[in-house]
Amino acid sequence: MNIPFRSKTLLIALAMVALVGLGALGSFFYQTMQVAPATPAAPPPTRVTTEGGLTIVTLDETTQTISGIQSESITASKHQVEHLAYGSVLDVQGLNDLSTRYSMAQADSATAQSAASASGQEYERNVALYKANQSVSLKVLQASQVTWNIDKAKLQAAGASIRSIHNNARQQFGAPLAGMIGAQDAPLLQKLLSREDMLLRIVLPLGVDLVAPELISVESSEHHRETAQLISVSPQVDPSTEGRAYLYRAAATLPVGSKVVAYLPLPTPDSTSLVIPEAAILWFGGQPWAYVQIAKDRFTRRPVADQTPYNNGYLVSTGFESGDRVVVHGAQLLLSEEQRPPITASACKDPECDD
Incomplete structure (x- = not known):
């Protein structure tokens, strides 16, 4: 089929217009889809x-x-104003052992006292009978005398044991605590033995002109203060420390051997x-x-x-x-x-x- 020349020209023109339109549309989509340049991120706030x-x-x-x-x-x-001192928690097992030994020695003494009293009376009766009419033989009299002498020796031994226990207690724990052993009413001793109270040895350093205060504060590693009350001068000291040692009591529960810091109030203005x-x-x-x-x-x-x-x-x-x-x-x-x-x-x- 022959297409007129004018129609061919029109078709060519339309094709060219279509190509130009497609090119423009492609350029638009390309520019639209292109990734926008990254904007610098704000740095995090500096803290x-x-x-x-x-x-x-x-x-x-x-x-x-x-x-x-x-x-x-x-x-x-x-x-x-306070002065620092150092100390430790003492083991009261020795005090408990001495208290137990004292109770046993006291029981032995009571038994020996009863035996000596009975054998002494028996000996005196035999002496009287022997002198009166010799109804008691000399052998029986002599035997009763021996028995009495033995009982008196046991009584003396029990007394010596009690004195020895007191002496040991004084050498280890001082006279006040030693005097409480065997006492009818000794609440401090009972609190120490039951560990309601702790027994502390506080050492005042050499060169410090300070009398041991009646009341001080002590502090363990947990930084908790407790009030401690003076008992007496300590008859024993820690070989690793130098200074005057004193025994204090404190209502605290601390392991034996624990180190404590003591704060001693000074007689100076606050x-x-x-x-x-x-x-x-x-x-x-x-x-x-x-x-x-x-x-x-x-x-x-x-x-x-x-x-x-x-x-x-x-x-x-x-x-x-x-x-x-x-x-x-x-x-x-x-x-x-x-x-x-x-x-x-x-x-x-x-x-x-x-x-």
Whole structure:
């Protein structure tokens, strides 16, 4: 079929227009589907900074609430000036053994006393009968005398045993405790033997002109203070220590041999200082620290340099000021945040950015 020339021209023109349209449409789709260039990601907020030589941990108030971080203010107050001494918890098994031996010796003495009394009366009766009409033979008289002498010797031996026990008790535990052995009413001795009270030996260091106070405070490794009362001078000392030793009693339950720190009040005016509560103490690097809240969202760690335990905390005179707020809950979280390695954010998360 022959197509007119004009129609051919029209078809060619339409084909060219279609090609141009398809090219434009393809270019539009290509530009639309092309990946937009990556925008740099915002770096994560820096929580640990250094300002003026201080390490600052920054946490917003919302994060503090979620993490349970709490702080409280410390204030200066007067405290009794104290001198430090050291001691240990004594084993009272020896005192218990001496008390048991005394009870047995006392029973032996009572038995010997009864026997000596009976044999003495028998001997006196035989003497009277022998002198009167010799109805008792000399042999019986002599036998009763021997029996009486034996009973008297047993009584003397029982008395010597009792005195020996008292002497041993005085040499080991002092005269006051020794005098309680065998007493009808000795509540202190019973409390010591039942471990309701602990027996402590406190050593005052040489060169300290201080009379042993009637009442002192003692503290174990748990940093809990107990009041201790003076009993007497200790007749024995620990060979590893030098100084005057005293025996104290304390209503505490501590293992035998435990070391304790004693706080002896000095006859001097009270001193003004700060107390960092135990809940604020954080041990790091072998020494105690405390976090101080220097702003609503900023914290810094300070050393507790004094390291003087006091009332479940530490007395300090430097490094802190009255009114400082120390963290009492969440200090470990702040330390973990401070020690966390810094996070570096990549500007592009596309793997091709690493090329």
